[in-house]
Structure formats: C-alpha cells, structure tokens
Amino acid sequence: MKRWPALRSVATGLAVVLVVLIYAYAFSVTDVNFETTRSETRLTNLTRILRALVHPDIFEHEREEQIVETPIYLPCPQQPIPQSQPVPGEPYLIVSPACADARQIIEVEGVGLWPEAKGPVNFIPPSGASLTIGLFETDSNGNFKIEAQLPNRQPLADPQTLRAIARRNVGGPHLSPVADVTIDKILETVFLALLATTIGTILAVPISFIAAKNLMDKVRSPLTSVSLSLVGWPLGIWLGASAAGSIGRLLNAASASLAVSLAGALLSPLAMWGAVAWALPKEGTRATKWGGRVARGLVFALIIGIFILFLHFLANLGLSLGKWLIEPLGKLGFLGNFVVQLGDSLRMVTPVMAGLIGGAAVGGLAGRLGQQAADRLAAAPIKGVNLVTAAVAGAVVFTLIGRVLDWFYEVQDPVRTLWLPAAAGAAVGVVLALRAQPKATVPIGTTVYYITRTILNAIRSVEPLIMVIVFVVWVGIGPFAGALALGLHTVAALAKLFSEQVESILPGPLEAIQATGANRLQTIAFAVVPQVIPPYISFLMYRWDINVRMSTIIGFAGGGGIGFLLQQNIGILNYRAASTQMLAIAIVVATMDYLSSTLRQRFV
C-alpha cells in the first residue's frame, strides 16, 4: 500500500462515496422528511401529547362548583336594559358593556366568588348549548376581571346568559380511577411474570442437564440397549398414562369426598414407604436369583401404581378441600381457589407424570436388559439380536413421527403415515445394525443432546408475543395465556443458559466423584449441582427481570397484564392514562432491577 499512495487515496474516496450512498439510501427508505417536523399543526399536536404524557392521571380531587349568572343582550335592545341590584353577600357578575354585537370584546368582572378558584365563563343561548368564551381565576378576595369575545351568533331580542363557574377542590387528593385500575393491572403483571418464571424454571432445570454436552458426551450404550429402550419408552409412557387414566376413573367413580381423599393422600405414602423399604437392595445382599428380581420388579411396579394413586388422591383432596374452603374464608376465598387450581393442575399433570415414570421405568429396564445382553452374549448372536431390535426400534420411532405428521397435516392415509414409515424405520434400523460393530457403543447421549438443543433453539426463536396468540386461542384472552406463553419461552431460554453453566463447570470434582464409584445421578448431585447453584440463581433473577418487562407488553397480543390497558388507552388517545401506565411499568422495572441485584449479591 505504501508504494501506491494514489491508489490508497482513490480507495479512501470510494469508501467515502460508498458510505454516503448507503446513508442516502437509508434516508430514502426510512422516509426521512424534516419538513414535517416544522409543520404548525404537527407541532401543536406534539406539544399537546407531550404535555399529556408528563401529566400522568394519578390523583384527583372531589370538586364543588359555584355558579353565577348575568343576562347579556346581543345586540343592544331598543328599551333601556333593566338594572339588577346585587344581593348583599352573594356573588355577582358585571358585564361592560351590558350589551354588545356579535364578536365584540367585552369585559367580565366577578365579585365575591370563592377565593382562589378557577373556572370557565360560558355563553349560554336560550337553546342551552353552552360555549366557553374565557377562563378566569379569582384572587384572594374572590374577584376576577377578564376580557372575552362574544360568539358569532344570531342576534336575539331576549337576553341571553353569561355563566361563570368557579370550581374548587374539596378534601385531600385521592387516586383516580385510572390509577386504581393501573395498580390492579401492574400487580397482575408482576404475578404473571412470577408464575411464568416459576413454571419455566421448574422445567428448565432437569432439561438443562440433558442439554449439557460435557455430561451427555459420556453417555454411550450398546446398540442393543439403545434400541430396546427406544421401544420401551413409548410402551412405558402408554402403560403409565393409561394406568393413570383407569386409576383416576376408578377413584372418581368410588368417591371424591374430602374424607376419602384425605385418608388416601395420607395412607398411600405410608404404603409406598413400606414397599420401598422392602424392595431396596441391602448392601452386600444383591439378589442374583431370578425369583428375587422378578418379585422386586413387581414391587417397584406396585410402588409406581401407588404413587399414581397418591397423585390422584392429592388432586382430589385439593379440589374438594379448595371448594370447601372458598365459602368460610370470605375475602380470603382466593386461597381456596388457589387450592382448587393446584388440585386441578395436578389432575392434569398426573397422566403426564405417570407416562414419564412409566416410560423411564420400562425404557430403563429394557435398556438394562440390552446392556446385559451385550455384556454377556458373544458377538455373533448379539449381531442377530441387534438386527431384530434395531429394526423394531426404527419402525417404532418412524411410526410415531408419522403419527405426529398425520395429526398436523391430516393425511388420513395409513399407507403413507403408518406402513411406509414403519418399513423405512425398520430398514434404517437394519442398516445401522449391519454397519455397527455388535458390541460397540453408540453415542446416544450426544444424539439426545443435539435433539434437545434443536428443540430448545426452535422454541426460543419464537417470540413470546407470537406464542401468546396460540395460547389466547387455547385458554382465552387474559393473563393466563400470557403466563403460559412467557413460561414456555422461559423454559427454552433458561434451559439454554443453565446448560451452558453446566458445560463450564470445573472438570476436576466431576472426575473425583466418578472415581469413587458414584453412578451418573450421584455424580450430578454431588459434583455438578453444587457448582451450578450460584449461576442458576443469578440467571433465574435475570429471567424474572426480563419476564416482568416482557409481561408489560405481552398484553398487546391479548396476554393480559398492563399491556392490554396501555394499548387500549393509546388507541383511544387517552395519553394521560397511558402515561400513568408507563410510569407504573417504569417503577416496577426499576424496583425489579434493584431487587434482583440485591438478591444476587446475597445468594451468589
């Protein structure tokens, strides 16, 4: 470059021209037009709006009015105007001149009104349509004097009326209706954010471990184990969910009374505890006999059954106890409703939980079976087993995907949504089994990691403002839809942030805990969890902060909270009310910021 100064100058010049071109184009596409900013009417409107915005509608006074009237002639009559004598001690108006033509300027003087009051001077024709022609403010003696222009009206022989209305505040200021409803809605907003953050965090914590590469990379299993558990999971989910369904029907048919639910909710954990104590393997007495294993397996199935029963009892207990509580609690009836809703949500979640437990149990058992087969059998028979299990697993997975697609696109063609995917899946399974070393392990953990990450990224890339539209259709306009939408987005966002914290933990303690012979869950509980608690709390606070801010605008799309109110007021040009709501948002966001930083300092 040094040898070509001319070239360098040309390059610089071209760069400048390019920059100018870019900005010129930017001006043109964004319609930059400074002419409009100077226009008289626009400036007037701007002033009006800005003044409204800095006058949030928060406080107001009760007001009382004092009305004083005097006749006025427009135009002057033929006969002399009758003189009215003021009553002593009463306020009165003096108009000079007492008669005038339309559009003429007159002087209005008020005597003996309330001191330091404000109000309009109105011109009232016989039709009664009042027209304000001036504003006055009385001095400390209750007098005022203003000039006003008479309106351009048809001349009349009869006298018309000038009316001065003095207004003054009574008592102290109190919150305006706008402020009342704003406080109501901003509280709704804060609690909406709280709920969304809670739902999101509860789900994000377990997901974050699945989405952490350093934990999942080590999870490898033989193909036999993977394919068996792939078959086992859906089977277990179906078993668990249908068990939950039939237990629920049985219970509801029997009775849903408070006493039965209470007894059930208390007794079933006891039964569970007894079964667990019996079935847990004692140190040194690991049963290798088949009889013992089968018995233990049956007891574990029983425990799962009792647990599902327990969930149902608890849900019923919540429903009936809550309903029973609403009446006697009176104003605190929302507590009863809370219990009802907790019970109801538990009732909704029970089949899901039962499905997950069943899936984990059956999938885990099948996986162990596969693992043991791979450990004990020779390579050749394992290859045969792999061919069969991988084909079945592939068919199951592809069929499930086919069912989902069928549900979305309503293909209604079993060949394309059932048989074809099953055949393709079986073929993929066979190819995998043929190509893989029979005893080699497949990186199942990494696969799960990538699938989880992909799903999380997909969810995270959808704005909560869009999600809320779907939820509004499902649960109706209101804060519940907003909480669900924000909650879903929080799951995805927090799971990603959390999992990155898991990925950045120190590997040393992990290694040390593994060296003690700890299993995978123990390693997570002892080496990972203590390391990630501080960053988890920190991100949790941060997310609550974000959710409060997001929930202020989620109402724009029907998600309840203060956004709904704000949007309405902007729509009807009630800028003073909108200003009140913006002020409320600012206060809440600033408070949240302060609170979260204080809590972060305390816990981290």
Place this chain on the structure above:
Amino acid sequence: MLEISNLTKIYPGNVLALDRVSFTVQPGEFLAVIGLSGSGKSTLLRCINRLVEPTSGQVTWNGVDITQASAEELLRIRRKIGMVFQHFNLVSRSKVITNVLAGRLGYVNPALSLVNRFPRTDVEMALKQLKRVGIADQAHKRADELSGGQQQRVGVARAMMQEPEMVLADEPVASLDPVLAHSIMQHLESINREDGVMVICSLHFLDLVHRYAHRAIALNEGKLMFDGAPKDINDAKFKEIYGQEAERVG
C-alpha cells in the same frame, strides 16, 4: 496383585500418551511413577480406574480385567480404588464433611444419597477419617475456606472413605510447599503401612521417591524407561528418564 500389560492410550488427534506399558504391582506395595510433565503419568493412573478409556491392553486386578468390565462392574471396581488429585478436586462450595462422605457414594443407597442422607455409621467414619488427617474441627466449614494442605487432607480422607484396596495418587503434593508435601506423603505412607493398601503415586521430586516408595517406574513419552528400586536411579538412568539436559535438584 495389579498386572498391567501392553497398556496403550492414543488420544484423538493421534497423540500417543501410553505406548505398550507393562508392569506389575504387588499388594501392599508403594509404587512411585516418575517422569516429565506430559510423559503419561496421569493417563496411566486414570487408565487403571478407567477415568480414561485405554485404547488397548489389559489392566488385571485380582484376576479381573478392568478394561473389559461392564459399566455396572466398573462402579464396583472403582469404589475399591481411592484417588487423590494434584488439584485436590474437592467440590469447593460443599462442606468438608460432604466432600468426605462423597467417598461412600459407591456403597450407599443411591436414592437416599441423592438427598444427602448418609447412614450414621458413614458419618462417624467420615469424622474418624478427618480426625486421622488432623482436621476434625474443620468438618463443617466450606471446602474452599480451607488452605491447600488442609484441602489435600480432605482429599486423602475422601479416598479413605472408600475403604480402598488401592490408592491412586496423581502428583498429590505438586501444588503444596515442601513441609506440607511431607505431611501428605506421611498420610499416604501410613495408609500403605498400617492398612496394607497398595499405593501408586506419581511424583516429581526424587527425594520424595527415595523417602517413601518401595519401587519406582519411570515414563518418558509414554514408554516405560525404568522399573526398579529407587536407589537404582543413577545419573545415567536419570538422564535417560528426564533427558540429557536435565540436572538433579533433589
């Protein structure tokens, strides 16, 4: 008896860390592993309990080939092998007692341990081990409040909680000053002498090797260069192990 034959580890990227290493260790022996940084000492120790998966070769312990053990068997084998690390590898935000109790994870009921419940006998044992290494009064402090020497003692106590038949010590004193180094080495020595536990310990300083080890092996670029009594490391052997430019410092 621990029998290692033709142990080879190739890391991704074709890095040869161990090259057909073979040796045996008798029960109750204190074996020192010496060699330059990067010579494969840590990899060797981690291949024994399979924290690092060996590429080929056998590690046979009491007649069982560890390299062929299934995932479940491996956990049972690991719980009998205590490990002490150069950087202590304590969970710094947990209490000292929790760190020590972690040594029992291979033995206790997994479900109860997840909620940090340990049998009373294990808690008593943990306090006993802490007393043995002389820091019983620190049991309820957070691990990161302790000094380096104290932290390594917690590491030793954690390894002892496993009631090990073998202890792998990966440069246990490399981040400690000489006085602390001797105190930690004496703990390992007492474990070896009094409890009859096999100790395999990688070390940097030859005076520590002479003082504590029954036998030494030396690695250089993944190859076994020496296997014999520490006193047999003469100047010629020393240069073979550490390279021609090396000077003896201790």
